[in-house]
Each structure stands twice: as structure tokens, then as C-alpha cells.
Amino acid sequence: MTADVGAQLRKGVVESCVLGLLSREPMYGWQLSEPLIATGMIASIGTLYPVLSRLRAQGLVSSYDQASDSGPVRKYYRLTVAGSQQLSNFRKQWGPFTRTVEELVGKDDNND
Amino acid sequence: MTDPTISTVGRGYLAELERALSGVAAEVRDGIMSGISEELSGLDAEAAAARIRTLGDPEFIAAEARAETHTDSTPDSSPVPNRRKTSAGEPRWFSVLAALLVALGGIVIPVVGWVIGIAMVWMSTTWRRRDKWVVTLLPVAGTMLATLLLFAQIGAADSPSSPANPLVPSPFDSVWSSVIGSALIAVVTGVWLLWRAKPVWAAESVAADARVAAVGHDTTVPSPSRVGWYPVVTVLLLMLGGYIVPLLGWIFGVGMLWASDAWSRREKWVGTLAGPAAIVAFVLVGLALRLGVGMGAGTGNLTWWHRVLMGGVALPFAANVIAGVWLLRRAGSRRA
Numbered sequence: 134m135t136a137d138v139g140a141q142l143r144k145g146v147v148e149s150c151v152l153g154l155l156s157r158e159p160m161y162g163w164q165l166s167e168p169l170i171a172t173g174m175i176a177s178i179g180t181l182y183p184v185l186s187r188l189r190a191q192g193l194v195s196s197y198d199q200a201s202d203s204g205p206v207r208k209y210y211r212l213t214v215a216g217s218q219q220l221s222n223f224r225k226q227w228g229p230f231t232r233t234v235e236e237l238v239g240k241d242d243n244n245d
Numbered sequence: 246m247t248d249p250t251i252s253t254v255g256r257g258y259l260a261e262l263e264r265a266l267s268g269v270a271a272e273v274r275d276g277i278m279s280g281i282s283e284e285l286s287g288l289d290a291e292a293a294a295a296r297i298r299t300l301g302d303p304e305f306i307a308a309e310a311r312a313e314t315h316t317d318s319t320p321d322s323s324p325v326p327n328r329r330k331t332s333a334g335e336p337r338w339f340s341v342l343a344a345l346l347v348a349l350g351g352i353v354i355p356v357v358g359w360v361i362g363i364a365m366v367w368m369s370t371t372w373r374r375r376d377k378w379v380v381t382l383l384p385v386a387g388t389m390l391a392t393l394l395l396f397a398q399i400g401a402a403d404s405p406s407s408p409a410n411p412l413v414p415s416p417f418d419s420v421w422s423s424v425i426g427s428a429l430i431a432v433v434t435g436v437w438l439l440w441r442a443k444p445v446w447a448a449e450s451v452a453a454d455a456r457v458a459a460v461g462h463d464t465t466v467p468s469p470s471r472v473g474w475y476p477v478v479t480v481l482l483l484m485l486g487g488y489i490v491p492l493l494g495w496i497f498g499v500g501m502l503w504a505s506d507a508w509s510r511r512e513k514w515v516g517t518l519a520g521p522a523a524i525v526a527f528v529l530v531g532l533a534l535r536l537g538v539g540m541g542a543g544t545g546n547l548t549w550w551h552r553v554l555m556g557g558v559a560l561p562f563a564a565n566v567i568a569g570v571w572l573l574r575r576a577g578s579r580r581a
């Protein structure tokens with residue numbers, strides 16, 4: 134049960150987490166996936182590309198090709214103006230949202 | 246997609262990943278393939294193997310991509326594939342046997358053995374479509390070329406105005422040269438298939454290590470050989486029953502086929518009609534040749550026994566073997 138709840142929670146925020154990472158600097162696919170996998174937000178790089186595809190379709194992220202520090206040309210992803218606005222909106226809502234949920238969940242625990 | 250800076254192990258892993266991603270939306274599939282290609286670009290074999298262990302099982306990556314894509318309910322522009330397993334579920338003996346049959350099957354059982362090998366190559370997930378077409382068409386092209394040369398020689402020999410040239414091989418020599426040439430081409434293509442399969446097998450071994458490292462045990466899907474005794478006996482009866490107990494053995498196999506829940510109705514019809522369809526096709530081709538123009542001399546060389554062996558034994562046997570192998574693979578994938 135705990136794993137299902139965690140998966141649902143992660144699905145709800147993984148796109149915003151990608152936007153958050155890209156707000157720091159443009160990144161290529163594997164560079165994005167490493168912190169997401171390390172924190173358990175995604176299970177593998179296979180989850181990341183559908184998310185990037187959705188974000189691009191929504192105009193929140195764009196891509197471009199650039200030679201990386203290690204040599205090969207890589208596809209980098211970066212936030213668009215709309216993506217920055219979306220991330221800003223999420224940040225504004227996240228704090229009050231988590232407090233609300235914590236309050237509700239806390240009450241249920243007290244009643245048990 | 247072929248980056249020359251990617252090592253053999255890396256190319257094998259990418260090939261396995263591409264097969265695993267079959268049916269995933271094209272944009273997602275291309276993104277994953279290019280992203281991982283970038284990671285493997287410029288790495289030597291050892292570094293690539295280490296990176297592959299970090300990337301993980303191609304099946305797992307593809308499963309995650311499918312799950313995420315289906316959750317999004319994004320229309321899938323790629324055609325939905327059949328339920329066949331990817332190379333991670335294909336036992337290595339299958340591709341080795343297919344390559345050996347391509348190389349030597351036509352020598353052991355003329356033509357029929359080679360046809361069975363080619364069918365297994367096309368069913369296999371080890372090779373790319375381009376490789377399969379090369380292996381299929383090269384001997385056929387060689388045979389057609391030899392046939393054209395033979396007819397040209399026959400035509401020149403029939404001409405009363407052209408004296409026999411001792412430097413030009415006779416039709417008899419051309420036939421035997423063609424047979425030997427076809428056999429050599431088959432052996433070369435069979436060996437070439439094994440060479441093309443090696444990086445895929447190497448990548449599968451690395452991916453298997455990655456699976457074990459990730460979950461602590463091997464998660465390889467069951468091979469088609471572990472389908473249970475009932476489908477195996479059914480397929481054996483379909484292939485050989487009619488020759489052990491004429492007709493009745495095959496009918497019993499068909500009965501077992503339809504009584505089983507290992508296959509879909511469509512698969513059962515394929516298994517049932519493969520042998521009879523081969524016989525019908527042979528009869529129709531024979532009738533067409535008889536009704537054709539200028540083929541009297543050719544058909545006269547085929548005795549009645551030749552026709553019985555070809556149409557009643559060899560062709561239906563080949564058709565039943567091909568259908569039987571296909572049925573076992575379908576049963577194995579459904580069981581997995």
C-alpha cells in the first residue's frame with residue numbers, strides 16, 4: 134500500500150521536479166535522470182523521456198543540440214518562459230498544499 | 246543511429262533496447278535511443294559495460310516508458326506490435342539453430358532445411374530486419390542468376406548457327422556450379438548471422454548482470470522451451486504425427502491443438518492449415534505449370550514419385566515445422 138501511495142505522489146510532482154532541475158541550468162537526458170533516480174522520483178531513464186515529451190508538447194521545455202564537456206554532441210533541455218511560469222506557479226501552491234495535506238492526514242492519524 | 250564511436254557492447258545494448266521499445270510512441274522511443282546513444286558514445290568496451298550496468302535492463306526501461314506513456318494516454322502513433330517477446334526472452338539456442346539451418350540445413354535436407362532456417366531467422370529477435378533480408382535474398386538472387394545463365398546457355402545451345410564453344414560451360418556444369426555456389430553462399434550467410442549475433446549476445450549478458458545487480462536474481466522471462474509438455478507434444482504431432490501414423494497422427498495433433506488454451510483461435514487455424522495449405526499450393530502450382538506454355542519437357546522430368554515426395558512429404562513437413570516452431574514461441578510468450 135505504501136509503495137502505491139508513493140508512486141501516485143511521485144507521478145503528481147515528477148514533471149515539476151524536472152522543471153525545477155532545468156531552472157538551474159540546461160541539462161541533457163542522463164544528467165536529468167541521475168538526481169531523479171537517486172531520489173527515487175523515477176525508477177529509470179525510461180520514465181523520463183515520456184515526461185520530457187509531454188513537457189515539450191505543452192511548450193514548457195525546449196531542446197537543442199550542443200557539444201558537451203566530454204565531447205559528443207548531446208541534446209540539451211531547457212525551460213521556456215512558459216515553463217518558468219509553470220514552475221513559479223507550482224512553487225506558490227506547493228507550500229500551502231503540503232500544509233493542507235499534512236493537516237488532514239494528521240487528523241486521520243489522531244482519530245485512529 | 247549507428248554512431249561509429251559506440252563500442253560493440255554498446256551497439257548490442259542499443260539493439261536490445263530498440264527491440265524492447267517496440268510499440269512505444271516514436272517520439273519517446275527516439276528520445277530514449279538518442280539519449281542513451283549519447284551516453285555510450287566514445288566509451289571503450291569496459292566503460293560502456295559499466296555504463297550499461299548503471300542504465301539497467303532494457304526491458305525495464307521500456308516497461309517504464311510504456312507505463313508512463315499509457316498513463317499519459319498519449320495516442321501511440323507506432324503500430325501495436327504482436328505479443329512476441331524481445332530478445333531478452335529468446336533462448337540463445339534458437340538463434341544458433343536458425344543460423345546453422347541457414348548454413349547447413351539446405352545441404353542436409355535440400356532447400357527445405359534452408360527454408361526452415363530462414364523462417365526461424367525471421368521469427369528471431371536477434372537480428373535486424375535488414376540482416377534478415379540480406380540472408381533471405383542473397384541465395385535467392387544467386388539462384389535466379391544461375392537460372393538465367395542456364396536458360397541463356399540452353400538457348401544458345403539450341404541455336405543451330407552457333408557452334409559449341411569449349412570455353413563456355415555446358416548446362417550440366419552450370420547446374421552443378423550453381424548448386425555448389427548456392428551451398429557456399431548459404432554457409433557464408435549462416436556464419437555471417439552468427440557474427441552479427443555476437444554483440445547482441447554480449448549485450449544480453451551485460452544486461453543480465455545488470456538485472457541481477459538490481460534485483461538480486463535473474464528476471465529473464467521464461468524461454469519458449471519451458472512451455473510445458475502439452476504444447477510440445479501437440480507441435481510434435483503436428484510436425485511428425487502424419488508420417489508416423491499416416492494422416493491420423495496429424496489429425497490427433499490438430500485435436501490436441503484445438504483442445505488447448507495455449508493458443509488463440511487464429512494461431513490454431515494457422516497450425517491446422519499450414520500443412521494442407523502447402524499441399525494445395527503445390528497442386529495449384531503443378532496444375533498451372535501443366536497448363537502453361539512450353540513446360541512439357543520440364544514436367545516430364547518429374548516422375549510421379551518426385552511429385553508425391555515434394556507435395557506430400559517435403560513441403561507439408563516444412564510448413565508444419567515452421568508453423569510448429571511459431572506455435573511454440575507463441576505459447577512461450579503467452580505463458581511468460
